[in-house]
Amino acid sequence: xxxxxxxxxxxxxxxxxxxSSCRRDGVSAQLSRExxxxxxxxxxxxxxRYATDAASERVNRLIYQSLVDFDSQSKPTPSLAGWRAISxxxxxxxxxxxxxxxxxxxxxRQAPLTANDVKATYDSIALLQDSPHAAxxxxxxxxxxxxxxxxxxxxxxxxxxxxxxLIIGILPAELIALHHxxxxxxxxxxxxxxxxxxxxxSLQRVSDGQTISLLEVKDPTVRVLKLLHGEVDLLQAExxxxxxxxxxxxxxxxxxxxxxxxxxxxxxxxQDPTLKNLKVRQAIAYAIDRDAIIQKVMVFNTRAASAxxxxxxxxxxxxxPIYAYQPALAKQLLLEAGIKLxxxxxxxxxxxxxxxxxxxxxxxxxxxxxxxxEIRSLDWGTFFADVKQGNFQLYGLTWVGIKTPEIxxxxxxxxxxxxxxxxxxxxxxxxxxxxxxxxxxxxxxAHIHQQLPYIPLWYEGQFAAMxxxxxxxSPKADGNWDDLATISRYAH
Amino acid sequence: xxxxxxxxxxxxxxxxVPGDPVEVMLGESASMADREVLRADLGLNQSIVFQFGNYxxxxxxxDFGQSIHTKTPIIELLxxxxxxxxxxxxxxxxxxxxxxxxxxxYAALKAGQWQDLVVTLVSVRLSAMPAFWLGPMLMxxxxxxxxxxxxxxxxxxxxxxxxxxxxxxxxxAILTRMTRTSLLEVLNDDYIRTARxxxxxxxxxxxxxxxxAALLPIITIVGLQMGSLLAGTVITETIFxxxxxxxxxxxxxxxxxxxxxxxxxxxVALSYVLVNLLTDILYRLADPRVKFAH
Numbered sequence: 055x056x057x058x059x060x061x062x063x064x065x066x067x068x069x070x071x072x073x074s075s076c077r078r079d080g081v082s083a084q085l086s087r088e089x090x091x092x093x094x095x096x097x098x099x100x101x102x103r104y105a106t107d108a109a110s111e112r113v114n115r116l117i118y119q120s121l122v123d124f125d126s127q128s129k130p131t132p133s134l135a136g137w138r139a140i141s142x143x144x145x146x147x148x149x150x151x152x153x154x155x156x157x158x159x160x161x162x163r164q165a166p167l168t169a170n171d172v173k174a175t176y177d178s179i180a181l182l183q184d185s186p187h188a189a190x191x192x193x194x195x196x197x198x199x200x201x202x203x204x205x206x207x208x209x210x211x212x213x214x215x216x217x218x219x220l221i222i223g224i225l226p227a228e229l230i231a232l233h234h235x236x237x238x239x240x241x242x243x244x245x246x247x248x249x250x251x252x253x254x255x256s257l258q259r260v261s262d263g264q265t266i267s268l269l270e271v272k273d274p275t276v277r278v279l280k281l282l283h284g285e286v287d288l289l290q291a292e293x294x295x296x297x298x299x300x301x302x303x304x305x306x307x308x309x310x311x312x313x314x315x316x317x318x319x320x321x322x323x324x325q326d327p328t329l330k331n332l333k334v335r336q337a338i339a340y341a342i343d344r345d346a347i348i349q350k351v352m353v354f355n356t357r358a359a360s361a362x363x364x365x366x367x368x369x370x371x372x373x374x375p376i377y378a379y380q381p382a383l384a385k386q387l388l389l390e391a392g393i394k395l396x397x398x399x400x401x402x403x404x405x406x407x408x409x410x411x412x413x414x415x416x417x418x419x420x421x422x423x424x425x426x427x428e429i430r431s432l433d434w435g436t437f438f439a440d441v442k443q444g445n446f447q448l449y450g451l452t453w454v455g456i457k458t459p460e461i462x463x464x465x466x467x468x469x470x471x472x473x474x475x476x477x478x479x480x481x482x483x484x485x486x487x488x489x490x491x492x493x494x495x496x497x498x499x500a501h502i503h504q505q506l507p508y509i510p511l512w513y514e515g516q517f518a519a520m521x522x523x524x525x526x527x528s529p530k531a532d533g534n535w536d537d538l539a540t541i542s543r544y545a546h
Numbered sequence: 547x548x549x550x551x552x553x554x555x556x557x558x559x560x561x562x563v564p565g566d567p568v569e570v571m572l573g574e575s576a577s578m579a580d581r582e583v584l585r586a587d588l589g590l591n592q593s594i595v596f597q598f599g600n601y602x603x604x605x606x607x608x609d610f611g612q613s614i615h616t617k618t619p620i621i622e623l624l625x626x627x628x629x630x631x632x633x634x635x636x637x638x639x640x641x642x643x644x645x646x647x648x649x650x651x652y653a654a655l656k657a658g659q660w661q662d663l664v665v666t667l668v669s670v671r672l673s674a675m676p677a678f679w680l681g682p683m684l685m686x687x688x689x690x691x692x693x694x695x696x697x698x699x700x701x702x703x704x705x706x707x708x709x710x711x712x713x714x715x716x717x718x719a720i721l722t723r724m725t726r727t728s729l730l731e732v733l734n735d736d737y738i739r740t741a742r743x744x745x746x747x748x749x750x751x752x753x754x755x756x757x758x759a760a761l762l763p764i765i766t767i768v769g770l771q772m773g774s775l776l777a778g779t780v781i782t783e784t785i786f787x788x789x790x791x792x793x794x795x796x797x798x799x800x801x802x803x804x805x806x807x808x809x810x811x812x813x814v815a816l817s818y819v820l821v822n823l824l825t826d827i828l829y830r831l832a833d834p835r836v837k838f839a840h
Contacts, residue, residue, distance in 0.1 A: 279697045436563060
C-alpha cells in the first residue's frame, strides 16, 4: 500500500510546486508600468480603408488622424482640417497648421502630413476592390491638391453631408505607393503608435512614451477576474450588469458610467402579412416593458429610446414619447387588427448571452399582451445572413456609432433594400422618402415614430471599470476609446 | 479515404450554411459590382465542384492558401496555433494520467470500502463539472484569492497550469473510473491469485501483472481523449485566452473564412488518424497477442 501513498504524495507535491512557482509571474505582472486594457474582441484590421469592426475603428481613431470628427451633438467638426463648400459639388479642406508627423519607425520623414497624403488616401480607397468603404466615395469625381495644406474634393452629385464622410484615417502617400501592409503595421499620425502586435496589441503614446496594451479576453467573467487580480487595468462595456454591480462593490476598482448613444431596436419584416398592419406593430411596441428591462438587467445610464438618433442629436428638435408598457392596450390593438390570439411570432437573435436574455424577458412580457414569441438564437453569420435576406419576422440588433441623419435614408428609404442599403425590413413609404429627400429630419423622425417600421428599445449605457490607480479615463457615449490618449496611472 | 471524406464533407457543409465571406468583408453598403469583383477575385463565383478541385490541387502542393480576412498565409496560422493546442493537450494528458491512474488503482484495491466511495464521489463530481464552470472556479481560487497563477493568457510559463488543470481534472475523473473498473475485472483472475501465492509483492502484482492486463481499455480511452484534446477544446481555450486550434476554427466559422476552416478541420482529422495509429501501436506493446491486420 505504501507505493500508492507515495503516488498521492508525489501528485500533491507536483500540484503545489506547479502553483507556488507562479507567484513571481503574478507579482511581476502587477508591477508592470504598461496600462493593460482587456477587450472582448481584438481589432481585425488596422488599415482604416478596410476596418469595419468596432475595435479596429476605435484603435484607428487613436493611431491615425482624420479630416473630420463629430461634436457632442454629432455635428461634423474640423479635426485635421477645416472646410468650406465652394459650390454644391466642391469642398475645400484646409489642413491645420500644427500637424503631427507620421510615426515612421525610422527618421525617414519628419514633416507633418500634407494634402498629398489626404489625396493618396482617398484615391486609394476608390481603387481598392475589397474596401468596404469604397461605395461611400463613389460620388467623388476628383481630388485636387492646390498646395501642401489645401485639398479640394469635387463631387459628381451635390451632397451637403459629404464632409461627415471624411472620417477615414490619413495614411502616408509614400507607403500607399509601396503597397505597405497597414492592416498589421499601421503608420499614422495620431496620439498613439504601434509598438508590437503578437498576443496583444501594444501601443505607445507619442507624447510621453506610455505603453498601452490591448488584450483580447473573450469571456466576460475572466475579464472581471483579471481586473480584480491586477493583470489588467481597464475594461469597458460588454459585461452583464450583474458583473458591473459586483465590480462596484470592490474597493480596488472604480466604475464610471455614461449615457450611451448606440440604438437597440426590434426589426420588423414589413413584407410579412401580419406585421404590415400598423396596429400589430403598435401592439408589439406597447407589449415591451422597457423600464423593467433597463432597471433589472441593464447597466446604469441606459435610456429608453424613441428614435435611432438620441435626443441630444442636433437633428432632434423635439423629444418623442416612449411607447410605455400597456399589455391591455396591446391586446386590444391586436383584436382591432383582427388577429386571432395568441399571435405567434418568430424572433431571431444572435447567440450572445445578453441578447438571448433580452429575448427571453420580452417573450415573457409579450405573453401578457397575447403575443407568443418563439426565440431562435443563431450563430452570427447565419443570423445576419437571414436578416439581410429578409428571412425573419422579428430580429434584435443595435446600431453602433451612428452620427449622421443619413441613417434614416439608408435604413428606411425604399431604395435602400439590401444589397443597396440597410433597409432590412423592406419598408417602403413614399411619404417618408419625400421627407428624407427634403432633409426634414424632425418630420421624418416623427413619421417613423408613428409608423413603427422598427420598434425602438433603448440606448445602452456605457461604463468602464478600472483599477483605482488609473485616472483620466471615462467611457464615451458611442463607446470609443479616445481617452487612451490621456489615460494615466498614479505613481506609488 | 477518411481524410478525403472529411475534406469533402467540410467543403460542402461550409458552403451550404448561410453567410458569405464577401458579405462579411464588404458589409452592406458595397455595390453589387464591387461584390461580384471580390467574389471573382476569391474564386467564389466558380462552381462548387471546380472550387473543390482547385482546393485539392493546391493541397497536393501543400498550399493551404491564405486567410480571406487577414490575408495571412494559413500555414503561418497553423504553425502558431497548433503547437499551443498540442502543448495544452500533452500537459492536460499528463495531469489526467498522473491523477487518474493512481486514484483508479487505489479505488480498485479499496473496492467497497469508504476510500473507494470517496474516490468514486470525487471522480463523479469532477466528470460532471463543465469546463465553463470549473475554469472560472480555478481562476477564482488560484489566481484571485491565492494569487499564485495568472488568470488567463499565454504570457508566462505558468499560464498553462489552469487550463491544463481544467482539462486534466475532467480527464482524470474518466481515467479513475475506467482504471478502477478494468482493474477490478482482472484482480480476481486466477493468474493474479497464483502470483500472490508465489509470494510476489503486492505492488509488483498490481503494476506488473494486473495493471498491464487492464491497460487496453485505458489506452482506448486515453486515445479518444487525446484526439478530442488535439481537436482543440474551444471552451477552455476561449475562457483562458489560449490561442489554440479550437479558437481559430470557431473564429473562422464565424467569419466564414472558408480556407482557414478547411485547414483547421484537415489538421484535426489528421490528428485523429495519427492518434488512432499510435493507440494501435500501444495496444501491440501492451498486449503482444494483438496482431496488426495486413
